[in-house]
Amino acid sequence: MRRYRVSYFIGQALQGIWRNGVMSFASIAVLMSCLVVLGAFTLLVVNINTNLENLDEANKIIVFLDYNLTEEQIVDIERQIKKIKEAETVKRITADEALRSLAKRAGENALLYDDYFKDNPLSDSFEITYDDVKDLTTIEFELQSIEGVRKYRDQRYIVNLISDIKSGVLFVFLWFLVMLFIVSVFIIINTIKLSVYSRKNEISIMRYVGATGWFISLPFILEGAIIGLFASIIAYFVEEYLYKSLVGSLGISIEIITLIPFSELAGGILAVFIIIGVTTGIMGSSISLSKYTKK
């Protein structure tokens, strides 16, 4: 068998794109749009996720000690608590500190606490932070066996609430992202299908002239890949522009929200775009071709 040259196939692909201008343009436009939407939504999800992470403060347990413990006993308890693997940080809060923060919380009525500073009725306590809600039970179990612990208070309700919101929001968004992804792939494949469809005559003539399936397909598949590549590069720049202009107009008004700078995500976005663009481009043409090369 004689040799076929790679340059031939690439040349054919480029020629195909050029000579079928209308179709190539429409395909690139559609592919690009899908990628932009997909990318924008991913950026949204990533940002939401990052901002939700910051809500983690609620992951702590306050451990109240018995009244009238000696300093040694307290230090000993601290040592025992620190032994608990699941406890991330352990911070001692003296009775005075506790009273002061209570007074502060009363706001307007802080003066009500004045009397107590002379003879503090509170005990020392420890603030334990942990990483995961699941650790809570273990930590509490361990605490029960420590002498001198009067009681402890977790923020289970708040924790659960926040974690519910987080997982709910993420669930909805990830679900949405998946849907968007499926729809995009579907749209892209359909678009490329249409464009291959409008060239089915050309394909059948190739068959009549004795071209094998792969010889016909390769330029079309390369066309799909090149269109995908074009589309993803354009989509990247559109995305950058959109994101930056959004951050620009949003950044001023809200400070508590942290927006991830585009540069941090740029590489990943470009890579994912190219992967999706090229893959769907190739898939789209392969799928539609198989119908017409079998004659």
Place this chain on the structure above:
Amino acid sequence: MRRYRVSYFIGQALQGIWRNGVMSFASIAVLMSCLVVLGAFTLLVVNINTNLENLDEANKIIVFLDYNLTEEQIVDIERQIKKIKEAETVKRITADEALRSLAKRAGENALLYDDYFKDNPLSDSFEITYDDVKDLTTIEFELQSIEGVRKYRDQRYIVNLISDIKSGVLFVFLWFLVMLFIVSVFIIINTIKLSVYSRKNEISIMRYVGATGWFISLPFILEGAIIGLFASIIAYFVEEYLYKSLVGSLGISIEIITLIPFSELAGGILAVFIIIGVTTGIMGSSISLSKYTKK
């Protein structure tokens, strides 16, 4: 001039859809996908908006009165406050109530307040709610002129924070929705363009046989409309299924989030789908046709 029959054009349109099965299917699929995404995102935004509305509790001012006012004076102050147009509701909080809620807030350390119940050191107060953050300044201005008002505390910081988040979130989402809409229309038009493109020969033959522009276009435009109609109806049912299954799997895990039932939105969604579907279908074909009917 002789008469043309409407049934002819509709017949031609249906025939066109049927005989160009591949293309019609692809167009409907793409259109439908776009509508589903658009619809899903709108539902998301509507739900987020509704849930954000519930965060409105922060819109209140606490007005602290002078100590030792007579009941009459307090009633008089209440009357004056109620005269402020911007004040939505005005609620009196007696010194005892205030103390009790303070004690409650102290949680663990509520016992610290026991002594005070015998001789309450707090004053009576009023809680004013209002509708819009903008009213805050007006209300506070009015309060200054009322005798017996010792001081007042707004939650300006919290209010601003929440309002920032709200407007930020809504901004992002509406912006996103607009983008999605533009992209969808763009994709749909491109798809229909592709499908008209693959029939450009047919169109030019019509011209050669003496068909006028509108005679050629009408069936194509009707085709676009019918495809749009099909797509939007299918999209509606897909949307319903998706939303209900999402609500189903989400409803269990989070109670603080209110999800609007689908039935409440169904009519609107269907209407909007049909409007968008049919309009873009018509637009898509008209735009692409104009190129080919001018020969």
Place this chain on the structure above:
Amino acid sequence: MIDFVHVVKTYPNGTVALNDITLHIDDGEFVFVVGASGAGKTTLMKLILREEKVTSGKIIVDDVDITKLSYFKVPHYRRNLGVVFQDFRLFPKKTIYENVAFAMQVVGTPMKVIKRRVPALLKTVNLSEKSKCFPNELSGGEQQRVALARALANNPSLIIADEPTGNIDPKMSLEIMNLLLKINKLGKTVIVVTHEKNLVDYYKQRVVILDHGTIIDDRVGGMYE
């Protein structure tokens, strides 16, 4: 009445297809146009149909200079012409019946007239049994005859046929030429492009010979070559 006045047609790629053509065809004439491949015969037809525009010169059809026809008037003008294209130009997604009927629907012919006339036309070209077929289910000659039936559908006053017998066997060719002659006898103008020497020689009508875009011979009963 058709008048070509110093018509030149140069295609965008520089090919001069027609060079200074002046030609008069009276109402009710029957004209053969012959010439080598690439001589410009089809281009001449396309100019009359206003599918292509002249580069210079005028073409007057029934007192109207069709080179100046506005985009909106072109379809109405074309309805008076019945054209058989060299490449048939049938609608691939319409049946034979629908292909012929379409030409009549364009001019708003009532349904019941169409239902009567189309089968008659298909009978004339011997294709009655194929009326429900699509063009790709027909042989080359059959497609050509469909094109002819469509050209005759609206009873046009001018019939232009570009190689109407190019894919048709001699017997059928004669039948078709006889049909065109019969139509011509009814007062219609008929222009036939053909390269079939036999036919041209046999019918002894006016023959216009084109060569490289110019008319090199034009006489009645003229022999081909």
Place this chain on the structure above:
Amino acid sequence: MIDFVHVVKTYPNGTVALNDITLHIDDGEFVFVVGASGAGKTTLMKLILREEKVTSGKIIVDDVDITKLSYFKVPHYRRNLGVVFQDFRLFPKKTIYENVAFAMQVVGTPMKVIKRRVPALLKTVNLSEKSKCFPNELSGGEQQRVALARALANNPSLIIADEPTGNIDPKMSLEIMNLLLKINKLGKTVIVVTHEKNLVDYYKQRVVILDHGTIIDDRVGGMYE
């Protein structure tokens, strides 16, 4: 060597295009296939090309029953055939040069051979100046000649030409027929479908006459009709 053995071809819509055809064509023969429009000539060609499948019967080409050819072998089989289709089947988005070159690229001909051979082929069919044109910029006859050039590109051992002169003037027709005869003299098998009585009568080769899907006459030097 081509052998049709009791071949029947019925199209999906029920048309019986060929009915019990038995036909033997030796290597190096020159055969005219004639017959009325719709007689089944093109169908016969399509069966040899394996564009259509037989309904029953066998077709043996060079000792291979092509009715049993697997999908993967069809392209390789087709490369030994040079076909001029009745409807040309040129690539609309490729230039004339590329149209001819493509047939050679398919079989992996080196670039420099292509660069030499394509212009030579175009010269043979008198289209040298049109090599950069697209098919829609050519006249009917010119397109037909491009199809012929493409059919000859790979020096096939069997050439099938369906109405290769259907759109071509008599002079050029003679040239093309002479070319096909010359190729035949070099040992290639040539099958020509035509309805041009003159040509058939003139060349006195074997003539197969089809009528309604059956062979009604088959002899050397046989007169048309």
